[in-house]
Amino acid sequence: MDILLQQIINGLVQGSIYAMVALGYTMVYGIMGLINFAHGEVVMIGTLVAISIVTLLVQSGMPPALAGAFGVAGAALVCMALGWSLERVAYRPLRQAQRLAPLITAIGCSIVLQNLAMMIWGRNYMTFPPLIEKTQFEFAGASFTSVQVMIVTVAALSMSGLLFLVYRTKLGMAMRATAQNPAVAGLMGVNANRVISSAFVVGSALGAVAGVMVGTYYEIAHYQMGFMLGLKAFTAAVLGGIGNLAGAMAGGVLLGLIEALGAGYIGDLTGGFLGSHYQDIFAFAVLIIVLMFRPSGLFGEKTGDRA
């Protein structure tokens, strides 16, 4: 029983990270129907920028929590600029092109960003300095840390912020309108270019925050970390129904839970034949099964909710 609870806690933490990154994919997809394959790399850049800022500030004697706040802000700024320029350079010129052309530019950008990061930060693993003191809590036989609590809290706050932005502000209304019908939204005076740019910027900011979360959670970062993280987050977005905000959040948390529970129980389920290194298979197998029965994801049909 305590294993179950423990894995649920781990899954929730991992899942909120996935959800944050998945939102970046789903916002862009909802508005322009494009898979921003470079989003994982944006998250990676966010983590590495945060490492540099935090390390520098902590060394000059700033308290880690404050340095962490500056780190998040700096990472968010860099990522927002990056997301904005990605859209301008790689995607906007291709809006009328065949569907797969932006996919290839996205892959090109991904390769460029990864190698740029390797040139700047080197090819070694970097340690993420601790931002808050790591205390252990016990609850019904399962343990969790203050870092995990912080991650889930920050994720919940950011996601509520996003929901507020999308459903309670003028920009959000413009986003929803563009998602439903770009041409008509344009006739109503919505500047589609601005809306698309802002979707990239907001998604990248969430990605930057997620990047810092990943850094504090695993205490390690690497220029190749974005690829797998992006892949999982994209899986989560599709699982929930890509283009749907609530779907991305639910898909992210669900994927985290599936992975954690899968890793915890796969040995027992198969009589020790398959070990926990098959946890990635769980994520993809569940995805395939879900899509077999619901071909547009768990929440895919509620198109009115698309951001």
Added chain:
Amino acid sequence: MNKWLTPRSSLGLVLVAAALIALPFIAGMGGQAWVRILNFAILYAFLALGLNIVVGFAGLLDLGYIAFYAVGAYTWALLASPHFGLHLPFWAILPIGAVLACAAGALLGAPTLKLRGDYLAIVTLGFGEIVRIFMNNLNAPVNITNGAQGITLIDPVIIGQFKFSATSTIFGITVSGPQKYYYLLVLLALGVILVNYRLQHSRIGRAWQAIREDEIAAKAIGINTRNVKLLAFAMGASFGGIAGGIFAAMQGFVSPESFSLIESIMILAMVVLGGMGHIPGVILGAVLLTILPEALRYAVVPVQKALFGEVLADPESLRMLVFGLALVLVMRFRPAGLWPSPERRRELAEKVR
């Protein structure tokens, strides 16, 4: 058929054939490494043409194509290496690999028939990853794939007494191992090109095209979309399986590392960058994307020395950086690919008007 064989076109054919025959010896002058690069260019062209059936003809976005290549490669590796002590001849393994890959293709195709566009992409991607993870971990409790270490000492292609891996002298000309593989690969590639051309304008090819343009309309005019889509997956996969087998034999070594997602993406990039659905374009894309990173490998250090007098940036990452930029720029300025099919170009021109 006779209108193809005008004196001018037959002269062209003879010239192309002469160039294809001479190429490995010209490349060989720069070292056998270049012949190997050439071989990979052809192997990738073969793979890209296989994927072209799925993506270019039928319009099904497949991001897990490398899985079939992996199935073919592991089939060869398991049936012709000391790992299980099996040494089956090449004419037995290659069909087995193709059939297994074909079955894998149908296996992937079956649950994904209802899915569209990007949903299909992520499922194929997941399938590719599942295959790779299994290859990586199937060494315990029963050792099948030898895990991440991979399988070594794989038999080369041997036909009778003729071993493709060793250097031998034929009619007084010394032919190295890679050069022999080159001719084998060219033959196979010609085969796949022929199949592609014949398929394109066949009944099936037109059915694929109809599905690509509008699946519901295709269904309405009586195309059995389920079977035709499955056929696209299965055919594409069999070519992947054959290419995988040759790859295993040529390298003598396979490991899960060679079958990661980025490889699938690279092959897709070859198809799209060259010109989706257009056979010469796809070949061009494959050859360019294989040669470019290798050529950059030789170019980055001297160019940096010439420009700045010293090596400033890590050559490996600089090389990939330039490669990524090249992908972005090509798509930016030629969104339909480097060499799109005439019909596609016409369609795009009409859209602009």
